[in-house]
Amino acid sequence: MAAPSTTLNRVIPFQVGVEIVVFSIDITADNLQVLLGETGCGRWQLPGAEIQAAESLEQAADRVLRQTLRVDNLYLEQLYTFGGPGRDSRETPYQRYLAVSYVALVRLQTTTLLQEHRTVTWHPVQALPPLVGDHRQIVAYGYRRLRNKLEYSPVAFDILPEEFTLNELYQVYTLVLGPQFSDYSNFRTRLLKLGFLVDTGHKICRGAGRPATLYRFDREAFQPYQNQPLVFV
Amino acid sequence: MAAPSTTLNRVIPFQVGVEIVVFSIDITADNLQVLLGETGCGRWQLPGAEIQAAESLEQAADRVLRQTLRVDNLYLEQLYTFGGPGRDSRETPYQRYLAVSYVALVRLQTTTLLQEHRTVTWHPVQALPPLVGDHRQIVAYGYRRLRNKLEYSPVAFDILPEEFTLNELYQVYTLVLGPQFSDYSNFRTRLLKLGFLVDTGHKICRGAGRPATLYRFDREAFQPYQNQPLVFV
DNA sequence: ACAAAAGTGTTTTTTATACACCCATGC
DNA sequence: GCATGGGTGTATAAAAAACACTTTTGT
Numbered sequence: 001m002a003a004p005s006t007t008l009n010r011v012i013p014f015q016v017g018v019e020i021v022v023f024s025i026d027i028t029a030d031n032l033q034v035l036l037g038e039t040g041c042g043r044w045q046l047p048g049a050e051i052q053a054a055e056s057l058e059q060a061a062d063r064v065l066r067q068t069l070r071v072d073n074l075y076l077e078q079l080y081t082f083g084g085p086g087r088d089s090r091e092t093p094y095q096r097y098l099a100v101s102y103v104a105l106v107r108l109q110t111t112t113l114l115q116e117h118r119t120v121t122w123h124p125v126q127a128l129p130p131l132v133g134d135h136r137q138i139v140a141y142g143y144r145r146l147r148n149k150l151e152y153s154p155v156a157f158d159i160l161p162e163e164f165t166l167n168e169l170y171q172v173y174t175l176v177l178g179p180q181f182s183d184y185s186n187f188r189t190r191l192l193k194l195g196f197l198v199d200t201g202h203k204i205c206r207g208a209g210r211p212a213t214l215y216r217f218d219r220e221a222f223q224p225y226q227n228q229p230l231v232f233v
Numbered sequence: 234m235a236a237p238s239t240t241l242n243r244v245i246p247f248q249v250g251v252e253i254v255v256f257s258i259d260i261t262a263d264n265l266q267v268l269l270g271e272t273g274c275g276r277w278q279l280p281g282a283e284i285q286a287a288e289s290l291e292q293a294a295d296r297v298l299r300q301t302l303r304v305d306n307l308y309l310e311q312l313y314t315f316g317g318p319g320r321d322s323r324e325t326p327y328q329r330y331l332a333v334s335y336v337a338l339v340r341l342q343t344t345t346l347l348q349e350h351r352t353v354t355w356h357p358v359q360a361l362p363p364l365v366g367d368h369r370q371i372v373a374y375g376y377r378r379l380r381n382k383l384e385y386s387p388v389a390f391d392i393l394p395e396e397f398t399l400n401e402l403y404q405v406y407t408l409v410l411g412p413q414f415s416d417y418s419n420f421r422t423r424l425l426k427l428g429f430l431v432d433t434g435h436k437i438c439r440g441a442g443r444p445a446t447l448y449r450f451d452r453e454a455f456q457p458y459q460n461q462p463l464v465f466v
Numbered sequence: 467a468c469a470a471a472a473g474t475g476t477t478t479t480t481t482a483t484a485c486a487c488c489c490a491t492g493c
Numbered sequence: 494g495c496a497t498g499g500g501t502g503t504a505t506a507a508a509a510a511a512c513a514c515t516t517t518t519g520t
Binding site: 165166167185206209 | 469470471472474475
């Protein structure tokens with residue numbers, strides 16, 4: 001237990017940062033994108049920063065997000081921590097680097113990109129440019145988590161406006177899970193039967209066609225489903 | 234972006250450690266327990282250690298586990314990273330502490346406790362002693378993760394022996410998920426229909442009663458279900 | 467009137483649930 | 494031969510999946 005301290009088993013300090021996989025949903029354009037910053041050498045990277053003295057990990061993630069993006073509603077969750085030796089080029093024998101990654105989901109319509117020093121832009125998930133280090137793997141991991149979360153948790157309501165149509169809700173699901181996840185009419189029936197979507201009585205017109213009913217998410221009525229698997233799908 | 238470095242926004246080094254929630258399943262005694270070490274002041278803590286210079290996070294977790302336990306098969310997965318300011322009493326204005334937590338699952342029958350300096354023992358999940366800091370919350374989080382993982386992933390086969398009976402498999406599920414999760418006969422039918430449990434032809438006698446068939450988990454036949462939700466339950 | 471978008475209903479298939487019952491072994 | 498644990502089958506209920514159809518709006 002109290003073995004002599006060699007170069008191998010000694011304890012070394014870490015520099016800790018956060019890295020965020022920000023997904024944006026564009027309901028109208030049917031587009032799921034990831035936020036990436038240019039490194040200058042032809043490769044791209046996830047937005048990130050080192051943790052500052054007084055902030056929590058989640059606060060750091062939120063700060064990074066708000067330094068690049070103006071956004072109203074968002075979903076943010078810790079994803080995974082990467083800290084193996086050799087994962088950061090700045091590493092020395094006396095200093096290692098650790099990244100706590102986060103996934104976020106926003107609606108493109110409610111966000112504005114804040115242009116900073118580096119170029120930060122949206123990239124379609126299906127056609128990512130070359131990424132630095134293990135960032136491609138982090139995106140893949142975040143994408144998987146997002147799909148799971150959407151199925152089992154009410155994350156869609158975190159990014160939708162207070163009042164929304166069932167079609168908008170359906171769009172969120174099809175965009176992330178693919179259109180084959182469910183037929184609209186069945187999705188509709190299932191969700192309404194669960195009873196946590198309340199009809200506000202308001203209607204909204206989108207060009208031609210019958211006006212859509214606006215619904216509201218009732219968190220209290222959702223409680224019974226909180227810890228149950230497979231509420232949506 | 235390049236704001237002056239004050240006491241608040243400066244970057245500080247972290248001491249990084251792992252903490253493990255080790256669950257043990259005792260099939261015969263119908264008992265789910267957590268491994269805890271005594272601190273000396275009446276409170277208990279999760280097994281943990283600082284990351285050493287050359288090891289990865291998972292290697293550190295594995296090392297901690299094997300310093301306390303001799304174990305054959307186990308399931309080990311990263312859980313969550315806790316790193317907010319004020320979570321460790323050793324914290325100073327120039328140094329913060331971060332814990333990457335892991336969950337593990339073992340079978341009590343295949344483990345031997347290695348008695349070290351501190352007293353480390355098993356405690357029933359339903360009756361935990363007072364824990365230090367946020368450790369109770371970490372256990373709760375690990376328990377939730379374990380239940381979810383068991384339902385969606387083939388973790389049970391990581392801890393069962395190469396050949397096992399359907400009853401042993403059922404015990405693993407009932408122990409973690411509670412006996413109301415499914416009736417044995419339905420569990421049986423459902424799992425066999427999925428086709429990734431192969432009959433080895435071997436039989437085993439457990440005292441009185443008809444001898445049980447020994448099955449083997451076929452990872453290849455499981456592939457199609459890999460990324461699909463709700464395979465078990 | 468007709469296309470477009472919203473919303474309802476029906477039929478078929480699959481899966482879940484609750485059991486009752488048969489089989490092989492030890493004592 | 495009967496208790497014990499192992500294993501099969503069936504009947505019913507519920508849910509998922511597919512898809513036809515109606516309703517309300519703009520043009």
